[in-house]
Amino acid sequence: MERLLEQLERFAEVLAASRTRHAGSWGRVSVRRSLRWARYLRHVHGRFRRRGPVRGALEEGLRRLRLRPRAEAHAGPCLASGPGPLRSFEGLGRGDELLALGLLENAAVRGPALHELLRHLRPERGEPEEDEEDEEDEAGLRDRLAELARRKAASQLLLQLLGPDPAQAEPVLRRTEAELLLQRLREEAEGEAEPGAEALLLDLLWVQLPRPRWLDVVTEALLLQPTPRPDGDEDEEDPGNQTDLGPSAAEALLTWILARPAALATLCRLLPAPVLSSLAARYPALAEAFLDLLAQWGGHLQFDLVQGTWVGTGPERLSWERLRDCFQCFCQSPTSLRSQTLRVLNSYRALDGSFGAPGLSVWTDLLRDLGDPSLTEKKTERSNVLPKDT
Amino acid sequence: MAQDTLDLPLNFKFWLNKAVAWDQATTLESQQDVCLHLPQLQKFLQQIYETLKHMDFPMAIQRFPLIGQLLGRLCWNPFVIGYDENQKILMWCLCCLYCSEPQNPVELEANIWIRSLLCHLLSSSKLGLNEVGTISQALGYTSPDYYPKLLKNMVLSLVTELRVNHLNGFSIQKIIPDRQIKAMSLLCVPLLTLPDILPLLEALLTYHGDEPKEILCSEFLEGVNEAFLQKKIVLSESAVLSLWLRHLPSLEKATLHLFENLISRHRNFPQEMECFIKDSLLPHVACHPSIFRIVDEIFRNALLETNGTSEVLTIIQIFTRCFAQAFQKDNEQLKFPLKSYFPYASSSLIMVLLQNPKDLPPGLWCQHLNYISEILQKIVEDQSIQSCGNLFEHWFLFIHFGEWADIAAEELLMLRAESPAALLWLLAFYYNSCDRNQERTQTMVDAREAHGSIMKLFSRTPLSVKDLQAVAGESSEADTRHPYIQRLTRHLLLNFLLLSPEGHKIAQEFITTQTDEIANEFLNLIAHTTYRWSRLGIETLRPGKLARDLLQELQCYRTKSVLL
Numbered sequence: 001m002e003r004l005l006e007q008l009e010r011f012a013e014v015l016a017a018s019r020t021r022h023a024g025s026w027g028r029v030s031v032r033r034s035l036r037w038a039r040y041l042r043h044v045h046g047r048f049r050r051r052g053p054v055r056g057a058l059e060e061g062l063r064r065l066r067l068r069p070r071a072e073a074h075a076g077p078c079l080a081s082g083p084g085p086l087r088s089f090e091g092l093g094r095g096d097e098l099l100a101l102g103l104l105e106n107a108a109v110r111g112p113a114l115h116e117l118l119r120h121l122r123p124e125r126g127e128p129e130e131d132e133e134d135e136e137d138e139a140g141l142r143d144r145l146a147e148l149a150r151r152k153a154a155s156q157l158l159l160q161l162l163g164p165d166p167a168q169a170e171p172v173l174r175r176t177e178a179e180l181l182l183q184r185l186r187e188e189a190e191g192e193a194e195p196g197a198e199a200l201l202l203d204l205l206w207v208q209l210p211r212p213r214w215l216d217v218v219t220e221a222l223l224l225q226p227t228p229r230p231d232g233d234e235d236e237e238d239p240g241n242q243t244d245l246g247p248s249a250a251e252a253l254l255t256w257i258l259a260r261p262a263a264l265a266t267l268c269r270l271l272p273a274p275v276l277s278s279l280a281a282r283y284p285a286l287a288e289a290f291l292d293l294l295a296q297w298g299g300h301l302q303f304d305l306v307q308g309t310w311v312g313t314g315p316e317r318l319s320w321e322r323l324r325d326c327f328q329c330f331c332q333s334p335t336s337l338r339s340q341t342l343r344v345l346n347s348y349r350a351l352d353g354s355f356g357a358p359g360l361s362v363w364t365d366l367l368r369d370l371g372d373p374s375l376t377e378k379k380t381e382r383s384n385v386l387p388k389d390t
Numbered sequence: 391m392a393q394d395t396l397d398l399p400l401n402f403k404f405w406l407n408k409a410v411a412w413d414q415a416t417t418l419e420s421q422q423d424v425c426l427h428l429p430q431l432q433k434f435l436q437q438i439y440e441t442l443k444h445m446d447f448p449m450a451i452q453r454f455p456l457i458g459q460l461l462g463r464l465c466w467n468p469f470v471i472g473y474d475e476n477q478k479i480l481m482w483c484l485c486c487l488y489c490s491e492p493q494n495p496v497e498l499e500a501n502i503w504i505r506s507l508l509c510h511l512l513s514s515s516k517l518g519l520n521e522v523g524t525i526s527q528a529l530g531y532t533s534p535d536y537y538p539k540l541l542k543n544m545v546l547s548l549v550t551e552l553r554v555n556h557l558n559g560f561s562i563q564k565i566i567p568d569r570q571i572k573a574m575s576l577l578c579v580p581l582l583t584l585p586d587i588l589p590l591l592e593a594l595l596t597y598h599g600d601e602p603k604e605i606l607c608s609e610f611l612e613g614v615n616e617a618f619l620q621k622k623i624v625l626s627e628s629a630v631l632s633l634w635l636r637h638l639p640s641l642e643k644a645t646l647h648l649f650e651n652l653i654s655r656h657r658n659f660p661q662e663m664e665c666f667i668k669d670s671l672l673p674h675v676a677c678h679p680s681i682f683r684i685v686d687e688i689f690r691n692a693l694l695e696t697n698g699t700s701e702v703l704t705i706i707q708i709f710t711r712c713f714a715q716a717f718q719k720d721n722e723q724l725k726f727p728l729k730s731y732f733p734y735a736s737s738s739l740i741m742v743l744l745q746n747p748k749d750l751p752p753g754l755w756c757q758h759l760n761y762i763s764e765i766l767q768k769i770v771e772d773q774s775i776q777s778c779g780n781l782f783e784h785w786f787l788f789i790h791f792g793e794w795a796d797i798a799a800e801e802l803l804m805l806r807a808e809s810p811a812a813l814l815w816l817l818a819f820y821y822n823s824c825d826r827n828q829e830r831t832q833t834m835v836d837a838r839e840a841h842g843s844i845m846k847l848f849s850r851t852p853l854s855v856k857d858l859q860a861v862a863g864e865s866s867e868a869d870t871r872h873p874y875i876q877r878l879t880r881h882l883l884l885n886f887l888l889l890s891p892e893g894h895k896i897a898q899e900f901i902t903t904q905t906d907e908i909a910n911e912f913l914n915l916i917a918h919t920t921y922r923w924s925r926l927g928i929e930t931l932r933p934g935k936l937a938r939d940l941l942q943e944l945q946c947y948r949t950k951s952v953l954l
Contacts (some may be wrong), residue, residue: 115490122482147480149511151537153471158544177525
């Protein structure tokens with residue numbers, strides 16, 4: 001067991017290093033050895049896939065690896081808190097693929113080392129030193145890489161079918177990215193790494209991605225409907241199993257958003273109102289947060305007597321139209337969101353003084369625009385006090 | 391093989407030209423051309439690899455100066471890469487060419503180029519859209535994580551679009567025009583055996599446009615059928631039904647494929663044959679009359695071409711049995727009238743033949759057989775004035791349900807028939823649907839005689855092989871009886887051997903004195919009889935175990951005699 005964990009550790013380092021300039025110093029022997037480790041660990045993965053003590057110990061070992069402070073910063077945008085691509089038990093199953101790809105894509109890897117790698121990627125190698133078992137495994141690696149190439153070509157072919165306009169392919173790409181995000185969050189959650197790991201990941205994304213991109217992916221991830229799987233058995237090869245992704249992975253995302261005012265504000269400000277409304281309908285916690293934020297912003301609006309409209313003055317400069325659109329969509333939602341929204345609006349209107357006339361309280365005007373029946377009643381009550389508009 | 395390697399330079403030029411042509415055109419025609427050539431291209435690439443694997447880079451360049459152009463162009467063509475094993479072989483070729491220690495700038499350049507090609511094949515590059523790789527990279531994922539998911543989502547999206555298109559069928563605006571559906575089917579041709587594509591295949595197969603014309607391209611339909619028959623893909627029943635309904639050549643090919651498989655097998659046990667036939671999905675989809683009629687037509691032709699050999703008869707009978715099971719089980723679906731399956735026969739006859747003996751108590755089988763005999767006799771005697779084609783159709787219908795003839799033979803020997811004449815007529819008709827009155831009369835005389843002599847055997851103790859041979863007509867020098875009467879006699883004789891205790895004792899001895907052909911005939915009869923007994927659940931009422939033991943002993947004997 002000790003040796004196994006040792007090998008695991010060493011391989012994780014090797015895998016991480018395969019994408020950095022350190023791999024430039026590798027020669028034939030290093031490549032051969034690392035491939036052998038990869039094959040061995042793949043065996044281990046195959047043997048101990050069923051949850052048991054050995055698998056538990058390996059996962060524990062991986063956890064410890066992640067918690068270890070990195071000796072030096074690795075090149076590339078891989079997350080600092082992980083040991084590179086080897087994050088989970090499932091990763092052991094494809095360690096050889098990842099290693100091969102890492103070396104291939106790494107410009108620092110030199111001729112003889114790459115030649116050694118390529119030698120392993122074709123059947124007749126000219127050096128009959130390895131035994132039968134290795135040959136079978138190597139065939140497995142070749143087949144899997146071939147399948148990868150085939151799938152990539154298939155994606156290219158089918159891309160044409162999604163439409164002549166590149167924008168028509170966007171939903172598919174967004175969905176894929178959202179699934180990857182949720183999968184990653186799930187891996188972090190299962191790995192039980194330090195509590196802030198998911199938050200760290202999401203912080204990094206927030207910083208790295210352009211805002212519109214970030215919005216798309218996060219929204220898609222939150223709204224993702226799990227696709228029903230025809231076979232009920234759990235497929236261990238595919239950690240991105242949809243039926244598992246729904247509640248737990250999205251929760252981490254949710255928690256993070258609720259704890260980051262900037263993210264919340266971005267959602268409220270930039271998302272199309274119907275989308276915002278679907279998010280609120282699905283996640284009551286978000287609904288509350290949105291309503292609070294919108295109400296806060298709404299309080300900053302002031303009535304411009306010259307223009308006859310409400311104008312945003314706060315730092316967000318939220319427009320009246322935006323506010324109204326959001327609340328309108330919320331009210332069109334079939335769920336309890338509608339009643340919640342009306343309740344909030346009415347309570348704020350009460351705080352303001354329960355005016356019935358336009359132009360005095362932003363809440364009154366909002367409710368009027370939303371066609372609130374109670375407001376028209378109130379109007380008739382006070383008709384003798386204030387002149388009618390129309 | 392030597393011939394091929396000599397042709398290699400010529401072929402090389404051919405394929406290079408092809409690769410260039412495919413690069414430059416993205417029309418439907420050029421895509422069809424690619425799909426057409428994919429199998430040969432794979433063979434060619436295999437040959438190239440076989441040559442390259444013994445060479446290093448300088449040798450390869452000398453042999454194939456333009457190898458770089460060829461490999462490069464092919465690697466950038468997703469049709470080529472998506473097909474079967476092309477991508478594997480191309481990768482191997484590239485790996486062969488890589489120089490471990492480049493001696494000159496050319497080799498250096500080559501190395502860089504090879505590497506970039508491999509990266510193009512395997513890693514996530516820009517798909518021509520805005521920074522696709524960024525998010526997955528930021529999450530620490532690479533192409534093995536990304537592409538399977540992307541492909542799955544693409545397939546899902548296309549399948550959903552097809553379904554919506556289907557529902558919107560009657561509205562003017564469709565999301566996907568028919569022309570694009572054809573393009574979709576063509577693009578799937580190289581990808582047929584990729585498991586991820588299966589939902590899209592099924593959605594396309596079950597998709598129907600507005601026009602009566604077929605919108606899926608024929609390469610797609612043929613390819614799917616071929617892959618299905620070779621068991622390279624597994625399709626749902628509704629998809630297979632759809633395929634065979636819309637593409638007649640596929641249905642014909644599937645039926646012939648089944649036929650060839652069944653006939654070419656060395657030993658055919660009825661249980662195995664039934665399994666085989668059920669696996670092919672043909673009996674179940676034959677519940678659709680158009681499909682049944684076409685399959686039946688193929689059976690009819692086979693029967694006529696082989697002059698009614700027993701193998702073909704057996705296949706037809708087992709098929710019909712499986713079909714009848716499927717037909718009667720299908721409660722939810724709309725049932726077609728029986729006439730649509732057998733348009734040339736009278737419905738009353740069909741109904742009576744379709745009756746499953748399992749659903750009748752064994753005591754009533756005789757009565758039922760009498761009824762069948764009555765109806766058939768009536769039809770036949772009426773028909774003798776009319777065309778003999780019609781007579782053939784009724785005989786053809788009857789042999790579909792040959793089980794009843796087997797039961798008739800048994801009942802005849804069990805002495806339960808009140809009027810053996812009716813059952814005998816049935817059996818005689820089974821073996822010979824003659825249309826001339828005199829011939830039929832003569833047949834009946836011969837049949838009665840055979841039956842009579844076999845019945846006498848019951849009372850003869852001890853029974854000797856010679857007695858059996860006498861009845862079978864072998865002792866006399868010239869057996870002037872027609873072959874069909876001989877077959878009928880043998881059928882009755884075998885039943886006797888199985889049903890009488892005296893017969894058991896000498897059954898093996900007797901059968902081993904027969905010629906190979908006739909011994910096989912007996913063997914098959916025993917196999918079918920025991921299977922029928924177990925299916926109908928009457929093993930306890932019949933000497934099932936004895937029959938099985940006999941079968942086993944005979945088989946051992948046969949294999950021994952074959953080996954010696």
